[in-house]
Amino acid sequence: MKAKGENAVIAHLDSLKVDPELREFSETTLAEYDERIKELASNPDVLKSYRDRFETLKGTLAKVLSFEHLQKELNAAESTEQKLRLFYEQYGRSPGPIERKKMEGLANRVAKIKEELKGFELDEATIDMLRRREIRGTQRDLAHYSFAETETRAELIREVLPDLMQGAPVLFQGETGSGKTQLAKYISQKYLSKEPAVISVSEQIKESQILGARGLEAGETIFKYSEFVKAQKEGRPVILDEVNLMPHEFAGILHDLLQKRVGDVWTHPTTGEQIPITAPIMATANLKSERYKQRYELDVATLRRFIGGAGAREIHYLDIGKKDKGGGYIAPETLKVLGAVLADRNGNIExxxxxxxKKQDELKRFVAACRKIQEDFTLSIREGGEETLARTDRLAFRELVITLKDQIEIMKAWKASGFREPLQEIILREFFRKAEISGRAAKDRENMVRVFIANKFFKDTKPEDFKIQGLAAQSLRQWQGKE
Amino acid sequence: MPFEAYKLYQEYEPDKYKTSTQKKAEGVLKEADEMKRAQGKETISGIEFQEARELLGEDLIGPEEIEKTWGVRPEDVPEIPFSREELERAKEMGQMLVLRVEKTEDGKPMSLEVMIDIIQKRWNKEGKGKLLYTDDEYKNWKERTGADFSQKAPRAGWTLVSRELLPQSTSKNYAQQTELMVAYLKDTVFKDMEIPEEYEEAFQEWEQAKQTDKNIQELLRNPDNPKYDWQQAAKELAELKITQLTRQSIQETIYDLALYYDKNGERLLPNVYTWSNSRSPEGELVDLGEFDAEGVDAGRWAPSRRVDDLGVLLSRRL
Structure with missing residues (x-):
């Protein structure tokens, strides 16, 4: 183009619809900037100031990294030591001299790290950076795994991981939406570095979905393994979602598998193929109300196999049961997750x-309302009968609850609105109006409205805005304190 | 200036990260605290105690109140054996947490005689009325209850005591009250909590007694006209583990009522009685109550008696 001359350049710019004047302006502005940078770069005071700033940041980052490193090492050492101790207690055997030395070494290391952490010089800047990195870590977890490793979840993972690595099975039981399946996936992807096979169990599950089935390929009869068996062969963990729905006729196959550990061989009942076990089975089960207990409860024999493995662990909604010193409900872990959703990559909320x-108050009232709904839902599931609930200020939730995922979606929408819309508008749009609810579940939605009103939301909202069939205007006015 | 997201929750993690200055300040405070302890000036400063104080407010009667009422500062204050959850539940159920001491400042047993000596003169001066109801010094009281005035003291330690009678505990005989107490403990006090071993044992002993002890069976099955050995029954019932764990002795009732009134200006059991675990010399079980300006009244009954103003206070120890 240079060879063709200036006209060609102008013609080209025309075709790109770029104003030559603007081009000129940009070029002169950029040239000015270049000049300014040159000037500044030759100014020793500016350079020193920049150098100092980066040196400080570098120093803080180095401190943060050493601190995090020590923390991680402490967690690992403590959990290994505890695990070994439990192992010997469980089998009633005293450790031998080599094992004793190993345990002693671990205990010494734990004491030493604790001492180092105690003497660690933390200043405001380092703490600020540590906290921002925590937020960033949560953001990364949410983006990659749709899961946030909060303190309680991390604790649980620390407890089950050594057994899982040995191929022992684990069962996560909890209320709907408490994050059981996500937790299993997270452990598999992040800690076992394997993509799991998720098998949704139902009462209608067929043998072919568990073991595989015969089929034809190029005119020949072959046996096509199921996802379940394929995962076992490939050394990937299997997640049996809602294992409590597994029909009893498959109990034998399941029990056999649940007893295997890494290094064992499982013989496929149909093909007779010897499949070496290299990954664990993780299962989830919903905690059901008393009414459904009989139908959904996991049989004792299966449960025992999990307990003999990495355990049958209960997963509840985050922060359930947590209270402050004055007895008020608090939700630190939920706030941590939601804070990460609301924040930018530097840990700031706009x-x-x-x-x-005002915004902080809105958020805390929202979290309090969600906590109350989850608490009451949990209680409804555990206690069932309406009479029990009628005696207290608790509300009965039979089918619907607001999960952490729902809360995250609401927060995302709030953030996307640039926080210009009041939070209650977002809750209405992203939660209540997303689905028109009728039937038994409508009562749950009504109760949710009551909880939100008690937390100073929806003071003037009209009944039709909630999209709940049968929501009486009079009841709503009563809850809003207008009648 | 944007808002740092961690500010949303950092208040709930006060111990997670601390600056060097904070650590130093804490170290100095701890040292000062230990020095105080060593000098015997301050005997309790554990976080649990502070937490309990914040949680229970006027319903915690601890070392300061004891010093004010009985003039004794306990040398070693035991740790509160109840969890936060238990205290929260106790608060909901209208219970107070009382620290009982068994010795006076000069090492004598905290007997009824001593309690009267310490308190009555001051109460007279302050116009607070009497501790024990009697028209002839304490003779009548002694005769009615047969209480040991000079030696027996409350059992030392932290105890959760209900401020009002256990619901539906009046108009019941002693065995029926015990049955009610066990149910209340199981269904309300320990609901969804781990039951302490001593209580498990006490429950088992009670179940055993119900199946094997003729007197207790008679009191439970035929309360209108029990055919039983009342002295034997009173002895058995008073010695049961559950009775010893959950009912006050005469001395403990007086101690608790005096302290609460002295601290809060409110007389508990103003028109009802609680059945204690103490027996009169003849073998009846002693009841105490109707605490008004004339003092705490006392009486005694065979275990089969059912009186409409006689119930039981829960006094839970570990």
Whole structure:
């Protein structure tokens, strides 16, 4: 183009619809900037100031990394030591001299790290960076795994991981939406570095879905293994979702598999193929109400096999049962997750200073309302009968609950609105209006509205805005304190 | 200026990260605390105690109140043996947490005689009325209850005591009250909690007694006209583990009522009685109550008696 001359350049710019004047402006502006940078770069005071700033940041980062490293090492050492101790207690055997030395070494290391951490010089800047990195870590987990490893979940993972690595099975039991399946997937992807095979169990599950089935390929009869068996062959963990629905006729196959550990061989009942076990089975089960207990309860023999493995662990909604010193309900882990959703990659939420207290209050009331719904739902599931609930200020939730995932979606939408819309509008749009609810579940939705109103939301919202069939205007006015 | 997301929850993690200055300040405070302890000036400063104080407010009667009422500062204050969850539940159920001591400042047993000596003069001066109801010094009281005035003291330690009678515990005989107490403990006090071993044992002993002890069976099955050995029954019932764990002795009732009134200006059991675990010399079981300006009244009954103002306070120890 250079060879063709200036006209060609102008013609080209025309075709790109770029204003030559603008081009000129940009070029002059950029040239000015270049000049300014040159000037500044030759100014020793500016250079020093930049150098100092980066040196400080570098120093803080180095401190943060050493601190995090020590913390991780402490967790690992403590959990290994505890695991060994439990092992010897469980089997009633005393450790031998080599094992004793190993345990002693671990105990010494734990003591030493604790001492180092105690003496660690933490200043405000380092703490600020540590906390921002935590937020960033949660954001990464949410983006990659749709799961946040909060303290309680991390604790649980630390407890089950050594057994899982030995191929022992684990069962996660909990209320719907408490994150059981996500937890299993997370462990598999992050800690076992394997993509799991997720098998949704139902009462109608067929043998072919568990073991595989015969089929034809190029005119020949072959046996096509199921996803379940394929995963076993490939050394990938298997997640049996809602294992409590597994029909009893498959109990034998399941029990056989649940007893295997890494290094064992499982013989496929149809093909007779010897499949070496290299990954664990993780299972989930919903905690059901008393009414459904008989139908859904996991049989004792299966349960025993999990207990003999990495355990049958209960997973509840985050922060359930947590209270502050004054007895008020608190939700630190939920706030941590939601804070990470609301924040940018630097750990900041775009609330201006004047608005921040109001927004913070809105958020905390929202979390409090969700907590209350989850608490009452959990209680309804555990206790069942309506009479029990009628004696207290608790509300009965039979089918619907607001999960952490729902809360995250609401937060995402709030953030996307640039926090300009009031949170209650987002809750209405992203939660209540997403699905029109009728039947038995409508009562649950009504109760949710009551909880939100008790937390100072929806003071003037009209009944039709909730999209709940049968929601009486009079009841709503009563809850809103208007009648 | 944007808002740092961690500010949403950092208040709930006060111990997670601390600056060097904070650590130093804590170290200095801890040292000072230990020095105080060593000098015997301060005997309790555990977080549990502070937490319990914040949680229970006027319903915690601890070392300060004891010093104010009985003039004794306990040398070693035991740790509160109840969890936060238990205390929260106790608060909901209208219970107070009382620290009982068994010795006075000069090492004598905290007997009824001593309690009266310490308190009555001051109460007279302050116009607070009497501790024990009697028209002839304490003779009548002694005669009615047969209480040991000079030696027997409350059992030392932290105890959760209900401020009001156990619901539906009046108009019941002693065995029926015990049955009610066991049910209340199982269904309400320990609901969804781990039951302490001593209580498990006490429950088992009670179940055993119900199946094997003729007197207790008679009191439970035929309360209108029990055919039983009342002295034997009173002895058995008073000695049961559950009775010893959950009912006050005469001395403990007086101790608790005096402390609560002295601290809060409110007389508990103003028009009802609680059946204690103490027996009169003849073998009846002693009841105490109707605490008004004339003092705490006392009486005694055979275990089969059912009186409409006689119930039981829960006094739970570990």
């Amino acid at each position: 609330w201006d200073e004047a608005d921040a207290p």
